[in-house]
Amino acid sequence: MGIATGWGVALVGVDGVLIEIEADVGAGVPDVKLIGRPDAVVNESKDRIKAALRNSGESWPRSRVTLGMSPAGLQKCGAGYDLALACVVLAAAGVVPGLRLPGMLLLGELALDGRLRAVRGVLPALLAARKAGLREAIVPVEALAEAALVEGVAARGARRLIDVIRWLRGESDDLTTTPEAAALPPGDRQTGDLSDVVGQPEARWALEVAAAGGHHLLLVGPPGTGKTMLAQRLAGLLPELSREEAIEVAMIQSVAGLLAPESPLTRFPPFVAPHHSISLPALIGGGTGIARPGAVSCAHRGVLLADEACEFGAKHLDALRTALEEGEVRIARSQGVARFPARCQLVLATNPCPCAPPRDRDCVCSAVHRRRYFGRLSGPLLDRVDLRVRMRPVTALTVRTGCEPESTQVVRERVGSARQRAAQRWAEYGWRCNAEVPGPALRRDFPLHTEALAILDRALAVGAMTARGADRCIRVAWTLSDLEDVDRPTPAHVSAALQFRDRLAI
Known part of the structure; x- marks a missing residue:
């Protein structure tokens, strides 16, 4: 009997937070206590793990088991901790060696018959693990292609809990290894013409x-x-x-x-x-x-x-x-x-x-x-x-000869x-397109000609638009100049951008 440690991940938005999972198996009345702000789904994992172990030919320790999830102040949600909880309990009970667990991320939900089910958020979870220094992970085999997107983490896919147990014991190497990093697939757009x-x-x-x-x-x-x-x-x-x-x-x-x-x-x-x-x-x-x-x-x-x-x-x-x-x-x-x-x-x-x-x-x-x-x-x-x-x-469905739509x-x-053209212009600043450029940067670093600014000043003076609207007009004017391959927007481009914002048009 002893103590063992493993790792899981909690998701906060699209950011992963590494969760240290500890198991202490000691003398006392057989009982299971799970601490660290688990939600109802995590609390139910005790019953899922017991059934999965029994149907995998293993047994739950007949001792007092205390499971801790740290940081304790963060709410733990979801069934993705099942595999990590099962492995640390077995390691603390001496059923499997626990030497590899401290440097490994374990993700997966357990079915009652021991199957490992896919969970959400494998990609951000592995990115968080890599950032924390973990270099190994075991995930459901269905998520292996997703795990392959994270370079620097050797992920293995498992179908059943017993496969993970045998791998930890060194009895077999049945876990599926990570395929090569997926490339952007070819294909056609399904958006219509x-x-x-x-x-x-x-x-x-x-x-x-x-x-x-x-x-x-x-x-x-x-x-x-x-x-x-x-x-x-x-x-x-x-x-x-x-x-x-x-x-x-x-x-x-x-x-x-x-x-x-x-x-x-x-x-x-x-x-x-x-x-x-x-x-x-x-x-x-x-x-x-x-x-x-x-x-x-x-x-x-x-x-x-x-x-x-x-x-x-x-x-x-x-x-x-x-x-x-x-x-x-x-x-x-x-x-x-x-x-x-x-x-x-x-x-x-x-x-x-x-x-x-x-x-x-x-x-x-x-x-x-x-x-x-x-x-x-x-x-x-x-x-x-x-x-x-x-x-x-x-007013007409007939397309005139020579006027076929593009x-x-x-x-x-x-x-x-x-x-x-826009990406090359903004590359130094990290912006991808004109709509992402902040208004102050446009006005300070890329000022328009005086004639073009005068058009915006008149629109502001009569209350035709707000200061935010003026910034957006400048962005549209830059887009119009990019489409015409012009170095800088002209007064005509600014006027066209203003017409796009005309409330009377709607």
């Missing part, structure tokens, strides 16, 4: 500008004009993710439980379109127990579409404001603050009024109803939307060239 959209040249141009600069977009128009179709094709215009960005996306999807086991990395920006009945925690993040990422974080480095935006609750839409401005969601809990990246492009698509007739002159809504309906998009939220477009009813591939090439 831009040529499918009939007409709407202004909206198509706004979509290209949004993709080139990373700007937020508002599409207003009657039903059937192609608002949703255009929004769905925005992700297809964005450049492919770098490996660093793909790992960021994979971390969020891992914590959310959305990661595909066979292909944990994706080369394409995510596209998330929640229904307007979504709850606030599902949109922003949170929930009971472990804080989970919301839709805005699942769309990190991609597109978040709020279709039928005026049907969303006003509180839901206003809750997006901080995430859009800072690119991060912070959820305060008693044990700390959970942080989730949320640097995505927001696309709002809405009808102009509740009745939404094909033509404005057929509207039967009163002015009060129209204002109340569209008023769900608050002024502070719209102030963060760079591009606002009013879509017109489609395909996604053609527009994507222009977007890629503009993004490359």
Whole structure:
């Protein structure tokens, strides 16, 4: 009888916190005590472990067992500690050698028959283990491809508890070793083609500008004009993710439980379109127990579409404001603050009024109803939307010869060239696109010509926009100059950026 130590990981947002798991097996009345702020799921692990050991041909020690989880002040949630708790108990009881446990991370939920089940957050857990100096890990075999993304940690995959026990004893080497680090997989984008959209040249141009600069977009128009179709094709215009960005996306999807086991990395920006009945925690993040990422974080480095935006609750839409401005969601809990990246492009698509007739002159809504309906998009939220477009009813389905709409591939090439120019310009500062550049840096280090600034000064003087809106106009102007391959925005670019923010257009 003795004491043994192992390691698990608690997730706070997408950050892992290493948990030291201790087991003391000593004389006394047979009993099991688990300390260190476990939640109900962790407390139930005692029964899962006992059944798993019995069905694996092993037995629980007939002694007093005390299990400690440190830091004790941090709430422990979830079933991912089962494997670590089982192994440290067996090591403390002398059933298995405990020499390798202090330098090893153990993750996995135990079934009653001894099978090892997958858990969420393997990728951030292994990143936290590597940062703490651990160089070995045992994970469920389903998560082995995810574990392979973390270089410097030798991960092994197990299917059953008995396999881990035999490996610790040195009786067999049946654990699956880590495959080579996964590369970004090839594949085609499943976003539809831009040529499918009939007409709407202004909206198509706004979509290209949004993709080139990373700007937020508002599409207003009657039903059937192609608002949703255009929004769905925005992700297809964005450049492919770098490996660093793909790992960021994979971390969020891992914590959310959305990661595909066979292909944990994706080369394409995510596209998330929640229904307007979504709850606030599902949109922003949170929930009971472990804080989970919301839709805005699942769309990190991609597109978040709020279709039928005026049907969303006003509180839901206003809750997006901080995430859009800072690119991060912070959820305060008693044990700390959970942080989730949320640097995505927001696309709002809405009808102009509740009745939404094909033509404005057929509207039967009163002015009060129209204002109340569209008023769900608050002024502070719209102030963060760079591009606002009013879509017109489609008057003809016939495509004239020589005027065929451009395909996604053609527009994507222009977007890629503009993004490359912006990335080279901001490379020294670490910004990826124009929408990420802070306003003070634009005004101080990259000032516009006097004629261009005069246009913004006049708009500010008459109250047409706020100071934040002026900064966003400058960013859009830089995007327009990148699309035209011009070194610096001209007054014409600033005027065009102002027209995109015209409230009268919506």
